[in-house]
Amino acid sequence: MAIRTSRELMAWQPPVGWHELSGDQRHAYLERHGIRIPLRPADWDTMEDAQRARYLTWHGRILHDTPEARAYKEREYRKDLKAWNLLMCWWCFSLLAALGIVWGTGVLEGAGLRIGVTVFAVAGFTFAIVVPMQITRPTRPEE
Structure with a gap:
């Protein structure tokens, strides 16, 4: 042919x-x-x-769109997603540790100051970490 x-x-x-x-x-x-x-x-x-x-x-x-290639892409996606989830957990743990230091120790005097630092930390965490991480989250391979 x-x-x-x-x-x-x-x-x-x-x-x-x-x-x-x-x-x-x-x-x-x-x-x-x-x-x-x-x-x-x-x-x-x-x-x-x-x-x-x-x-x-x-x-x-x-x-090239073979079952082997699709299985490989799925394995790579799962590996990337696991790493992404681990990194997100690490960032959340870091935020909780920082807030634990603010609230658990006597470093800052006054509830207003502690609340202000907490709001600042959560807002900064959201805009600096969570939003970019959501944008870069691995996507499932196309079928």
């Missing part, structure tokens, strides 16, 4: 069950059927950037 252009390549539909095939099984299927999916098709030089991006996305989905 001599497919040359990106339009012809992207018109090819994988068989039923392709999503569950491993990388080796996919390559074996393509070899058996004489299908060659190049990284750069014959019309690569004439393609616009958006078309190239669409083709590369399709190429990655067809050849």
Whole structure:
């Protein structure tokens, strides 16, 4: 099967069950059927950037979106999420320790001063730690 252009390549539909095939099984299927999916098709030089991006996305989905790759991405996500949760717990413990020092010792005199320091610490913690951490929280890999 001599497919040359990106339009012809992207018109090819994988068989039923392709999503569950491993990388080796996919390559074996393509070899058996004489299908060659190049990284750069014959019309690569004439393609616009958006078309190239669409083709590369399709190429990655067809050849590299295997069960092994999805399992690896899921393991990496769980590892990153565990590290993120551990760091958030560390920051919360640090805040509680600081507030324990403010309230548990006689360092600051007067309830008003202690309340002011507490409000300042909680607001600063929220804007300096919690908000950026929520933005950088790992996201589940796409299926």
